[in-house]
Amino acid sequence: MVLLGTVVNGVCITIGALLGKVFRRIPERVKTTVMSGIGLAVTLLGIQMGLKGEQFLVVIFSLVLGGILGELWKLEDKLNKLGLWLERKLGDNQEGNIAKGFVTATLLFVIGAMAIIGALDSGLRGDHRVLYTKSIIDGFTSIILTTTLGIGVIFSAIPVMIYQGTIALLATQIERWVPNALLESFITESTATGGILIIAIGLNMLGLTKIHVANLLPSILVTAIFVSIIYVI
Secondary structure, three states: OOOHHHHHHHHHHHHHHHHHHHOOOOOHHHHHHHHHHHHHHHHHHHHHHHOOOOOHHHHHHHHHHHHHHHHHHOHHHHHHHHHHHHHHHHOOOOOOHHHHHHHHHHHHHHOOHHHHHHHHHHHHHOOOHHHHHHHHHHHHHHHHHHHHHOHHHHHHHHHHHHHHHHHHHHHHHHHHHOOHHHHHHHHHHHHHHHHHHHHHHHHHHOOOOOOOHHHHOHHHHHHHHHHHHHHHO
């Protein structure tokens, strides 16, 4: 089953969020300290991913053009509006609670090499091990995020499953029209680009910055375009 890894990932996020809701009575100081630890770990993960790039100019131009597109499309505003809509539907009494949890968790779980590589492995080889590993990590992370950011984290399972599921389904046909060298180059550079976005998420979680990470998401698409142009040239 091509989508098995994706489904497991969504289920783990959901279970983690539900457990986090149960454990919300954790003292505020403990939550703050744990969130800082996660923020530091996320930042380190982003640095490791960012250093894997081989064509740094591609990463820079992708971030610039991707950021422009994201601002024009107002992606972060749309994500926040979706989160606020969920708040109104659920009658949440803490303004911005669900929206913040939804946006932060969605960005954290969607951006990254494991989401792309895992979905590609599921589609190309029927190998779900990467997504299984990601599922465990996301599950534990969603527990902590829910205790600090609220139940909005649970709704991040939906975009995660759509994103990874789409990649997995497309990957079943990708070998017919994408050479292996081009695919490997895309994974390498998108990992580096995604790593920088994850660094931004980590810094936001630490309260050091307020970077509009969602508006930088088109950078991943721009990276694919640049890599394809370079390959053809």
